[in-house]
Amino acid sequence: MRRRGIVIIGTGRIAAVHALSVRRNPALELTGFVNGFEAGDLPQSIGVPCFPSLATAVERVRPEGLVIASPTATHVEYLMQALRFGLPSLCEKPVALTRQPIVEAVEAVKAADIPVILGFHRRFDPYRREVKDKIVKGLVGSIEHLLQISRDPRLPDRDVIAHQGGIVADMIIHDLDELLWLVGRPPERVHAALARNADKSPDEVDDHDSVAAQLEWEDGPVAQITATRRAAHGFEQRLEVFGSEGRLICGDPMISPVVFDGAEATRLPRRHEHFPDRYQAAYQAEIDHLASLLAGRAAPISTILDGLNAFDLVERVNAAAGRLPVSEGLSAAGSS
Incomplete structure (x- = not known):
C-alpha cells in the first residue's frame, strides 16, 4: 500500500493528538510539521522535520494532505495556502473568530473544488x-x-x-x-x-x-x-x-x-x-476519513459550511x- 504524506500545521496539544492518529493509519505517513514561530518538542520527539512555512514544507516533502492545527487566527490563511497548493485538508475548529473570513473560506473551497474537513470531532x-x-x-x-x-x-x-x-x-x-x-x-x-x-x-x-x-x-x-x-x-x-x-x-x-x-x-x-x-476514537476517525478522502473514497462529513x-x-x-x-x-x- 502506498502511504500518502501528511504535514501538520502547528506543534501544540491538538497537533500532538492528530500526529498520533496519522501515525496509526497505515495509509498515511507523517512527513513534517509547520510552525513559523517555534518548533517546540513535538517534531523532535517524533523524529520528523519542522518547517518555517507551508511553502517550504511543500517544496521539501511534497505532502498530499494537511492537518491545520495552528492557532485559530491563522486557520484561514493556511487554508487558502492549502487550496493554492491543491492540498485537501482537515482544519480544526473554529474556522475563524470573525464571520467574513469564514464566508471567504467557504467560497474559496467551493471555487477550488478541493475537499476540506472541519474538525467537529463529535x-x-x-x-x-x-x-x-x-x-x-x-x-x-x-x-x-x-x-x-x-x-x-x-x-x-x-x-x-x-x-x-x-x-x-x-x-x-x-x-x-x-x-x-x-x-x-x-x-x-x-x-x-x-x-x-x-x-x-x-x-x-x-x-x-x-x-x-x-x-x-x-x-x-x-x-x-x-x-x-x-x-x-x-x-x-x-x-x-x-x-x-x-x-x-x-x-x-x-x-x-x-x-x-x-x-x-x-x-x-x-x-x-x-x-x-x-x-481518541473520534480523532482517529477524523484522520481515517482524511485518508479515505485522499484516496477518493469519501466526501467530507463535516465541512467549512458547517463551521459557518x-x-x-x-x-x-x-x-x-x-x-x-x-x-x-x-x-x-x-x-x-
Whole structure:
C-alpha cells in the first residue's frame, strides 16, 4: 500500500493528538510539521522535520494532505495556502473568530473544488454517530427535547483564554454544531446566560466559565445546554435525546468497565481525564476519513459550511446572553 504524506500545521496539544492518529493509519505517513514561530518538542520527539512555512514544507516533502492545527487566527490563511497548493485538508475548529473570513473560506473551497474537513470531532465519535443513526432511523420518533451537559476538568490557562473568543466560541460551539447536526436546521429562538463561578479574578480577558442556554425550534424540539470549564469530578459530556417514541442516552464512557462493589462502598471507574482521551476514537476517525478522502473514497462529513453555521449560532448565543460579538470581545480583551 502506498502511504500518502501528511504535514501538520502547528506543534501544540491538538497537533500532538492528530500526529498520533496519522501515525496509526497505515495509509498515511507523517512527513513534517509547520510552525513559523517555534518548533517546540513535538517534531523532535517524533523524529520528523519542522518547517518555517507551508511553502517550504511543500517544496521539501511534497505532502498530499494537511492537518491545520495552528492557532485559530491563522486557520484561514493556511487554508487558502492549502487550496493554492491543491492540498485537501482537515482544519480544526473554529474556522475563524470573525464571520467574513469564514464566508471567504467557504467560497474559496467551493471555487477550488478541493475537499476540506472541519474538525467537529463529535460528528466522528462512534457513540454520537450511533445516536445520529438511531434518530435518522426514527427510533425515538419526533424529537421533543435535547439535553447536553459539557464540563471540563479545569480552567484553561488565562493566556490561552485571551485568544479563544470566549467560552461559547471555544467550547460550546461543539454543542451547538451537534444540535445543528442532530436536528438538521437552526433554531428560531435562543436564550442564554453566562456566568463566572469558578474564576473570580479580575476580568481582563472578558470570558466566562459557565453557560446555560435554551434553543427552541418553532415546531419542536427544545434543547438545553449546561456547561462549565471546571468540574471537580472530571471531564464529562453527556447527551439525551427525548422523543415521542422513546429516548436516547449517550453517557460518559469510563476508562474501565470494572466496578468495585464491597460491604462499605461501591466504586465506579474514573472518567477519561480530558477530551483527547475521551475522544481518541473520534480523532482517529477524523484522520481515517482524511485518508479515505485522499484516496477518493469519501466526501467530507463535516465541512467549512458547517463551521459557518455553527459560528452564526455562537453569535446568537452570545447576543442572547448580552455578550459582545466574538471579534469585539477579543478587541476589548486586548485593550485592557
